[in-house]
Amino acid sequence: MKLLEERIREDGVVLPGDVLKVNQFLNHQIDPELMYALGQEFGRLYKEETITKILTVESSGIAPAIMTGLLMHVPVVFAKKQKSSTLDGSLYTAKVYSYTKKVENTISVDEKFLSANDNVLIIDDFLANGQAVNGLLDICNLAEAEVAGVGIAIEKSFQKGAELIKKRGVRLESLARISSFRDNKVHFVRSSEND
Ligand code: 5GP
Numbered sequence: 225m226k227l228l229e230e231r232i233r234e235d236g237v238v239l240p241g242d243v244l245k246v247n248q249f250l251n252h253q254i255d256p257e258l259m260y261a262l263g264q265e266f267g268r269l270y271k272e273e274t275i276t277k278i279l280t281v282e283s284s285g286i287a288p289a290i291m292t293g294l295l296m297h298v299p300v301v302f303a304k305k306q307k308s309s310t311l312d313g314s315l316y317t318a319k320v321y322s323y324t325k326k327v328e329n330t331i332s333v334d335e336k337f338l339s340a341n342d343n344v345l346i347i348d349d350f351l352a353n354g355q356a357v358n359g360l361l362d363i364c365n366l367a368e369a370e371v372a373g374v375g376i377a378i379e380k381s382f383q384k385g386a387e388l389i390k391k392r393g394v395r396l397e398s399l400a401r402i403s404s405f406r407d408n409k410v411h412f413v414r415s416s417e418n419d
Pocket residue numbers: 242243244245246251284321322323324348349350351352353354355356357385
């Protein structure tokens with residue numbers, strides 16, 4: 225998606241450890257118009273599917289997920305990373321190792337928000353080694369929900385996540401695909417659509 229690639233080129237900062245900082249528009253300050261455009265693109269890519277729910281994980285997945293839910297007219301559920309006193313029902317849980325924070329979190333979703341009647345679209349901001357999406361897929365499996373696919377804003381294609389998701393037999397659509405951070409610059413995977 226050209227608009228997102230341009231914004232990454234303009235405002236993205238490459239940090240050590242193959243981390244891209246996008247605090248200008250996604251991870252701290254949020255550009256709602258850009259998020260709306262991401263939602264439109266996910267809506268276009270998954271228009272043949274009857275999605276009943278968007279699933280993401282707090283906190284940075286929420287902005288693109290909510291715009292996708294708005295455009296698809298379906299609720300957005302975000303998995304929580306912290307145990308909370310408001311989570312008083314039965315929970316689906318999965319363990320997720322955080323790429324940026326280097327800690328393992330147990331993510332959880334209240335059982336009442338996901339069921340075997342759902343056809344889920346998983347949305348997240350980044351795909352690195354695929355641990356976050358993997359945990360969300362585990363939660364869908366526990367709920368016996370169908371998964372229509374995964375929508376990622378920024379995929380780092382040189383890491384293992386895309387392969388992991390495809391191995392699980394799940395459709396993956398990423399709006400910007402980064403091939404490397406060579407010379408501290410962002411290089412994108414070229415596709416005919418991007419050229
Ligand atoms: P994964 O679970 O695929 O290894 O990593 C995905 C999660 O880690 C995303 O939800 C995102 O929050 C965070 N993450 C991974 N790589 C990056 C990155 O390069 N930049 C930022 N800002 N977050 C990242």
